[in-house]
Amino acid sequence: MAEEFVVTPWEVRGRVDYDKLINIFGTQPITRELLDRIEGLAGELHVLLRRGVFFSHRDLDLVLDDYAGGRGFFLYTGRGPSGPMHIGHLIPFILTKWLQDRFRVNVYIMITDDEKYWDEPGMSIRDVRRWAYENTLDIIAVGFDPDRTFVFHDIEYIGKLYPMAVKVAKRINFNTAKAVFGFTGSTNIGLIFYPALQVVPTLFEKRRCLIPAAIDQDPYWRIQRDMAESLGYYKTAAIHSKFMPPLTGLEGKMSTSKPETAIFLHDDPKTVRFKIMRYAFSGGQPTVELHRRLGGNPDVDVSFQWLKIYFEQDDAKLKKIEDDYRSGRMLTGELKEYLVEKINEFLEEHRVKREEARKLINLYMYDGELARRMWKEGPWSLEEIEEK
Amino acid sequence: MAEEFVVTPWEVRGRVDYDKLINIFGTQPITRELLDRIEGLAGELHVLLRRGVFFSHRDLDLVLDDYAGGRGFFLYTGRGPSGPMHIGHLIPFILTKWLQDRFRVNVYIMITDDEKYWDEPGMSIRDVRRWAYENTLDIIAVGFDPDRTFVFHDIEYIGKLYPMAVKVAKRINFNTAKAVFGFTGSTNIGLIFYPALQVVPTLFEKRRCLIPAAIDQDPYWRIQRDMAESLGYYKTAAIHSKFMPPLTGLEGKMSTSKPETAIFLHDDPKTVRFKIMRYAFSGGQPTVELHRRLGGNPDVDVSFQWLKIYFEQDDAKLKKIEDDYRSGRMLTGELKEYLVEKINEFLEEHRVKREEARKLINLYMYDGELARRMWKEGPWSLEEIEEK
Numbered sequence: 001m002a003e004e005f006v007v008t009p010w011e012v013r014g015r016v017d018y019d020k021l022i023n024i025f026g027t028q029p030i031t032r033e034l035l036d037r038i039e040g041l042a043g044e045l046h047v048l049l050r051r052g053v054f055f056s057h058r059d060l061d062l063v064l065d066d067y068a069g070g071r072g073f074f075l076y077t078g079r080g081p082s083g084p085m086h087i088g089h090l091i092p093f094i095l096t097k098w099l100q101d102r103f104r105v106n107v108y109i110m111i112t113d114d115e116k117y118w119d120e121p122g123m124s125i126r127d128v129r130r131w132a133y134e135n136t137l138d139i140i141a142v143g144f145d146p147d148r149t150f151v152f153h154d155i156e157y158i159g160k161l162y163p164m165a166v167k168v169a170k171r172i173n174f175n176t177a178k179a180v181f182g183f184t185g186s187t188n189i190g191l192i193f194y195p196a197l198q199v200v201p202t203l204f205e206k207r208r209c210l211i212p213a214a215i216d217q218d219p220y221w222r223i224q225r226d227m228a229e230s231l232g233y234y235k236t237a238a239i240h241s242k243f244m245p246p247l248t249g250l251e252g253k254m255s256t257s258k259p260e261t262a263i264f265l266h267d268d269p270k271t272v273r274f275k276i277m278r279y280a281f282s283g284g285q286p287t288v289e290l291h292r293r294l295g296g297n298p299d300v301d302v303s304f305q306w307l308k309i310y311f312e313q314d315d316a317k318l319k320k321i322e323d324d325y326r327s328g329r330m331l332t333g334e335l336k337e338y339l340v341e342k343i344n345e346f347l348e349e350h351r352v353k354r355e356e357a358r359k360l361i362n363l364y365m366y367d368g369e370l371a372r373r374m375w376k377e378g379p380w381s382l383e384e385i386e387e388k
Numbered sequence: 389m390a391e392e393f394v395v396t397p398w399e400v401r402g403r404v405d406y407d408k409l410i411n412i413f414g415t416q417p418i419t420r421e422l423l424d425r426i427e428g429l430a431g432e433l434h435v436l437l438r439r440g441v442f443f444s445h446r447d448l449d450l451v452l453d454d455y456a457g458g459r460g461f462f463l464y465t466g467r468g469p470s471g472p473m474h475i476g477h478l479i480p481f482i483l484t485k486w487l488q489d490r491f492r493v494n495v496y497i498m499i500t501d502d503e504k505y506w507d508e509p510g511m512s513i514r515d516v517r518r519w520a521y522e523n524t525l526d527i528i529a530v531g532f533d534p535d536r537t538f539v540f541h542d543i544e545y546i547g548k549l550y551p552m553a554v555k556v557a558k559r560i561n562f563n564t565a566k567a568v569f570g571f572t573g574s575t576n577i578g579l580i581f582y583p584a585l586q587v588v589p590t591l592f593e594k595r596r597c598l599i600p601a602a603i604d605q606d607p608y609w610r611i612q613r614d615m616a617e618s619l620g621y622y623k624t625a626a627i628h629s630k631f632m633p634p635l636t637g638l639e640g641k642m643s644t645s646k647p648e649t650a651i652f653l654h655d656d657p658k659t660v661r662f663k664i665m666r667y668a669f670s671g672g673q674p675t676v677e678l679h680r681r682l683g684g685n686p687d688v689d690v691s692f693q694w695l696k697i698y699f700e701q702d703d704a705k706l707k708k709i710e711d712d713y714r715s716g717r718m719l720t721g722e723l724k725e726y727l728v729e730k731i732n733e734f735l736e737e738h739r740v741k742r743e744e745a746r747k748l749i750n751l752y753m754y755d756g757e758l759a760r761r762m763w764k765e766g767p768w769s770l771e772e773i774e775e776k
Contacts, residue, residue: 159547
């Protein structure tokens with residue numbers, strides 16, 4: 001019998017059966033046929049798609065129809081700035097950037113400083129504003145097109161968001177918000193209002209919106225899909241990723257509050273090496289002798305899984321590592337050293353781009369072509385707001 | 389035994405026992421001593437104070453201390469723009485203007501277009517924006533100081549309100565909001581958020597805020613008083629009015645949805661005459677003969693009560709009317725004609741000032757000294773927002 005698992009927007013527990021989750025959530029699997037269509041239109045297939053990290057969707061087929069039919073689409077993602085970002089947080093942004101490059105579409109990135117202030121009892125406005133800035137640098141470092149990307153912080157951009165948030169909020173009652181977000185009587189009224197704000201960017205354009213996000217976020221978007229058409233907009237589409245497993249094993253997801261489970265974007269090479277050597281759950285045997293004889297199990301080995309998810313993009317090399325590890329030719333220590341090297345390369349490049357981001361941040365937030373338009377004209381005309 | 393009555397922010401039923409209400413709500417009566425103090429500082433006593441229409445308060449004594457001690461205070465009131473305004477709606481604005489004149493203080497007037505959109509199922513954003521404009525004209529017609537008054541519409545001014553609303557919202561949970569505002573599971577999440585916005589203007593200055601309002605609004609401000617000091621601001625003070633009775637009798641309050649209960653600011657002289665003659669509840673006897681012999685009862689006669697509340701400001705004249713009516717010298721028809729005349733004079737003057745308001749509206753909303761500062765600098769510095 002399969003282990004029990006729980007996936008809600010506020011809890012991921014146990015080892016997730018993703019096929020089962022698709023049934024529970026009522027989403028669609030990303031089939032071979034759909035991948036072929038993406039590859040046909042994009043000219044290539046991103047490693048996160050090729051390796052099945054993004055495995056589920058809603059209306060992605062319609063997004064591709066819209067693109068092929070010249071109607072276009074746009075991308076929306078975001079981040080709650082409650083602390084430093086780890087590698088798992090970057091996964092949806094990496095795919096988003098690739099989709100932007102391949103399909104030349106607008107990307108809207110919402111930094112929810114208000115929500116995190118409401119959600120974290122101990123945080124001040126200063127704290128969330130600081131993390132909003134720091135996280136924005138990490139996101140910009142991913143390399144979005146500065147003229148087709150708009151990064152905004154809720155508290156700062158609220159003047160433009162609010163008119164549509166008012167319309168959305170009228171269409172969500174407490175019972176619905178409670179069911180989807182897990183609210184209780186002691187939830188503060190800011191957090192209760194937040195679902196309305198979260199919907200707003202899906203209505204920024206009269207095109208289909210595509211949201212790349214981890215699968216646990218899917219329930220949030222059902223609210224949007226229930227009301228979008230009544231407001232004269234599209235139901236949002238989504239493309240869902242599996243969770244990047246915690247270093248400590250395949251169950252649950254990485255957690256900022258348990259530093260041993262995650263590699264942070266600011267971890268230095270020594271810390272990365274220490275964490276992987278010390279905590280990365282191994283599929284190897286207890287002794288070298290046994291490992292040489294019986295081989296390791298890459299299916300449960302977190303180091304191998306991280307390579308497979310993103311850090312070894314060469315399919316042939318990955319296959320060789322898998323075979324060598326399974327046969328016992330490769331030892332756990334060797335596998336870990338390889339991952340350490342790959343991650344430190346990635347983080348070194350990230351650090352460089354993050355420093356450059358300090359100079360570029362104004363482009364994404366205020367001065368790039370899309371950002372300028374979003375500040376000057378705003379997302380909607382007065383007529384669009386006034387009806388309904 | 390006294391009749392039953394109910395006073396909540398969303399229902400006023402029965403004939404209100406105002407002494408009892410002071411006990412139930414835990415407010416303070418406006419005593420003779422307090423009136424003398426106001427008169428001493430203001431140089432006169434407004435008819436609405438003299439006649440006991442404003443009868444209850446919270447911390448009004450402290451407001452006077454602050455004024456006398458040079459620390460000052462400010463006034464805050466507002467309007468939910470869901471339809472045309474009637475005479476009863478104007479009562480708090482009339483006292484607010486007098487307080488501004490006498491104490492030379494700032495007045496902030498919040499027009500809650502967002503709240504009314506959320507509260508009225510059938511209204512569009514266009515509808516509430518239209519009523520926001522129309523109601524603003526009626527309010528400006530009261531004659532506030534254009535350099536010391538700021539009238540703002542929530543949806544338009546939200547960019548400046550929101551940072552403090554975010555802080556306030558974190559300090560109100562659903563259970564509290566539910567208890568005070570009567571929310572249920574089917575209340576939309578906009579309306580649930582609104583209590584946070586309503587508090588915000590009480591924190592516009594680091595002085596005591598004084599809110600003139602009908603007594604049924606008092607529970608709303610208890611939320612503010614519970615949290616203001618933890619945010620580094622004053623508990624708001626309030627001065628509470630009785631309800632202007634509906635034309636149809638002394639129970640309940642005037643209602644926009646029952647036009648026979650109210651005189652609207654746009655009612656023409658013929659309509660005013662028709663409504664008062666037809667609907668004004670009379671304390672007179674069934675026949676002229678009986679009236680001459682037994683006399684009328686001004687205590688239950690709505691026409692007399694309206695004269696007493698505001699429309700006959702000459703105490704000697706009012707006394708004579710009361711005596712004449714009680715003795716039977718004055719007939720109900722004569723009393724009503726006198727009220728018709730007084731109200732039509734008032735409305736004629738209001739109409740003239742309302743037309744002038746069309747040219748003045750920009751002063752109150754954008755260009756007057758206070759309005760300009762509220763748009764340019766906003767109510768708070770970044771430091772004030774960032775702490776806590």
